[in-house]
Amino acid sequence: MKKHNFSAGPCILPKEVLLKASEAVMDFNGSGLSLIEISHRSKDFVAVMENARSLALELLDLKDKGYTALFLQGGASLEFLMVAYNLLETKAGYLNTGTWSDKAIKEAKLFGEVIEVGSSKDENFKYIPKGYTVPSGLDYLHITSNNTIFGTQFKKFPKTDCPLICDMSSDIFSRTMDFSQFDLIYAGAQKNMGPAGTTLVIVKDDILGKVSRKVPSMLNYQTHIAKDSMFNTPSVFAVYTSMLTLEWLKNLGGITAIEEVNEKKARLLYSEIDLNPVFEGYANIEDRSLMNATFNITDEVLKTTFDNMLKEAGINGLNGHRSVGGYRASMYNALSLESVGVLVDVMSEMERKG
Amino acid sequence: MKKHNFSAGPCILPKEVLLKASEAVMDFNGSGLSLIEISHRSKDFVAVMENARSLALELLDLKDKGYTALFLQGGASLEFLMVAYNLLETKAGYLNTGTWSDKAIKEAKLFGEVIEVGSSKDENFKYIPKGYTVPSGLDYLHITSNNTIFGTQFKKFPKTDCPLICDMSSDIFSRTMDFSQFDLIYAGAQKNMGPAGTTLVIVKDDILGKVSRKVPSMLNYQTHIAKDSMFNTPSVFAVYTSMLTLEWLKNLGGITAIEEVNEKKARLLYSEIDLNPVFEGYANIEDRSLMNATFNITDEVLKTTFDNMLKEAGINGLNGHRSVGGYRASMYNALSLESVGVLVDVMSEMERKG
Ligand SMILES: Cc1ncc(COP(=O)(O)O)c(C=O)c1O
Ligand SMILES: Cc1ncc(COP(=O)(O)O)c(C=O)c1O
Ligand SMILES: [Mg+2]
Ligand SMILES: [Mg+2]
Ligand SMILES: [Mg+2]
Ligand SMILES: [Mg+2]
Structure with a gap:
């Protein structure tokens, strides 16, 4: 029987992507070797990583605008932490639109003051807060563009003086907008992009390197930028499959x-x-x-x-x-x-x- | 032509594992859905995670000895950081046997004093240091059982009063020994266990919770233990394929x-x-x-x-x-x-x- 897969994530991927990913596990690029048994430093895999990074920027129309695309491990949940570790010096603003924002807020509180600029907790997150004022002097404002659990989505985004950070895990690549209004976008792959196991981070390089604390290597976006997203072994299969989905999307228009x-x-x-x-x-x-x-x-x-x-x-x-x-x-x-x-x-x- | 794959990692996996992994990408357990498009909270995937964790403990003969097995993201490189974050209160000892120990030392230094108990740097790491004395009062001693780059391997392990931590990325599951001499073992999957994208951590629960600093959720081993290694979306494909390899090893004897x-x-x-x-x-x-x-x-x-x-x-x-x-x-x-x-x-x- 044909299945209709409405899963919230990990979730449906294009059939042709699944087919190609499955084939690559047996034989990658006709090499006689599996995608998952070759060095991540091999020419063939470096090309995959570069292609995936480039397609991400291209599809979001962020090429040559000062952004770098990274494929990291740890899921969007590790980004809750990395965002604060890399960017929170004194105080940051968060819009609380549900479970995921809430978790992001929790991690940020370890590093500085968190101002809940708006929240829809009073009605169990069934709406997107509006009419709030973004205070000045924030290190950044963090929002969750689409709230996977509650089924709400930002239609308009706040204007800010400070960097705007967006958890786009569940709606990246799904709708047109000016993505350059964001300074950092992150998204676990397992919704619109690929299998679980990699996270796409798009970061504007000039917001980094400003906090006074020492950021551990693996949590430092600058480490990963300097190493072209290959500081350590990436999640090879998840990156490859994400690349296939991004190619599929590009070919679709x-x-x-x-x-x-x-x-x-x-x-x-x-x-x-x-x-x-x-x-x-x-x-x-x-x-x-x-x-x-x-x-x-x-x-x-x-x-x-x-x-x-x-x-x-x-x-x-x-x-x-x-x-x-x-x-x-x-x-x-x-x-x-x-x-x-x-x-x-x-x-x-x-x-x-x- | 038949390939002979001597890659240092990611590296060769059993052919039957590749075949099953490839098939699961098209159809998992005859469900009509791909392994990578179902919820990680589904009954079928929870069983995979539990089986993988249980096999890891069983093969190392660490069942019912106070250990928990976790499949985390971030690679062994994130463990360099997590070990120190969770365990380093004042000072820790490290045996420096090459590049990977060196990187582990670098991260640990962010959290406390690091004593290089022994080093083979003087001869570009072509030997394993011997005759060193482990000072007393260490929070832990960290070693790298097999040095992937230099081709050296510990044959005998130091006896310590403090917890013994071992990076076993490149020789876990390859030789018999008393694994209960270690308090924490970690290994990136991409050598003897599976594809890149997941890290096996085996930790003795009673060494945790002793540092005074607040450990961020995702970096805290206790978070992952409490959530049965499903605090957030795991690297589904890598965990599944690791489970297949562990099953293969068990069936082999x-x-x-x-x-x-x-x-x-x-x-x-x-x-x-x-x-x-x-x-x-x-x-x-x-x-x-x-x-x-x-x-x-x-x-x-x-x-x-x-x-x-x-x-x-x-x-x-x-x-x-x-x-x-x-x-x-x-x-x-x-x-x-x-x-x-x-x-x-x-x-x-x-x-x-x-
Ligand atoms: C909007 C949003 N943010 C973050 C997460 C957490 O992602 P991960 O499980 O990759 O850490 C999810 C997971 O569904 C999500 O929907
Ligand atoms: C012994 C050892 N430790 C750590 C690492 C780093 O692992 P990862 O790339 O998963 O961070 C490696 C990688 O080859 C290794 O051989
Ligand atoms: Mg939500
Ligand atoms: Mg109605
Ligand atoms: Mg080495
Ligand atoms: Mg000779």
């Missing part, structure tokens, strides 16, 4: 092209959620995420029936996160409009039955 | 069985190096590594001929590291005796020609 599909998918699902009385959306309408749609079933009695129908339709990964409950449909770049169509059909069918 | 093969391989190669006048060993004989054999060609004029012969024989990864020069044959667990035979044949042929 880049972010402009995928954004159109992403908007169609989201429109289709959200209108079903709104029109169908069996379901109701969780996040405020104006802040809804194009990537993760959170919704509830209005009558809990119908849950078992609905869950069985999902299973029969081959729909996977629709359970909501425990901090929200209900359902969450993650519609990352590689998910087809067809899969969303299948989900919407099941929801309509549920309405007829319910 | 464990470390006792592989040690026998490793000894045969090393004996075969080192006797050729010694008996063949065209080559000479780099490391002191008594400290020679069973994993990485470093050697030079006695007449540089023969180098081009030898390199061509290696190529023709399908031998890969034999170049020495730049800090030693010459050649390095890495003979990790998955390398067959046959491959070493092919190399030795080429070396004999060189003698006849030279």
